[in-house]
Amino acid sequence: MPENVISVCDEKVYEQLYRDHAEKICYYLYYKYGDMEKAQDIVQDSFAKLWTNCSKIIFGAAKSFLYKIANNASINDYKHQKTVLKYKSTEQKNYTNESPEFQMEEKEFMHRLNSAIAGLKDGQREVFLLNRIEKKTYKEIAEMLNISVKAVEKRMHLALVILRKKIGNV
Incomplete structure (x- = not known):
């Protein structure tokens, strides 16, 4: 048919x-x-x-x-969505075995990470989150965004470079 x-x-x-x-x-x-x-x-x-x-x-x-x-x-x-993403807080635990110093460092790191991700250009943030969180392949991302796989690779590379500069190698 x-x-x-x-x-x-x-x-x-x-x-x-x-x-x-x-x-x-x-x-x-x-x-x-x-x-x-x-x-x-x-x-x-x-x-x-x-x-x-x-x-x-x-x-x-x-x-x-x-x-x-x-x-x-x-x-x-x-x-509005960008503001929500930038300031979205992580869930707080009711109790923990970690030291207060560790908790403070973890909270600061999460804030830096969220800020760094929110600070990426739209295309870079999209590609980064689709690949790293949703586990989509570059080919799948390229099809979803209607761009080439090379464009996906470039956006991911630039996103990683920026994130490494802002939060360091983790």
């Missing part, structure tokens, strides 16, 4: 698109902007827009439509 005959308006096709892409788009947005709740909201809105425009979207373009809608919506909220 040719791709242009598959209708996005078919509920089974739409549900399959949701199963295939919703979680990936959500994590893409989370690692790009740092707010899981907002990412989930944007994913829901993106799929609602896909359903509203299903007669205009061919099946083969549905994935890129979803990513584009989600990315554009999150850009509108970018400044």
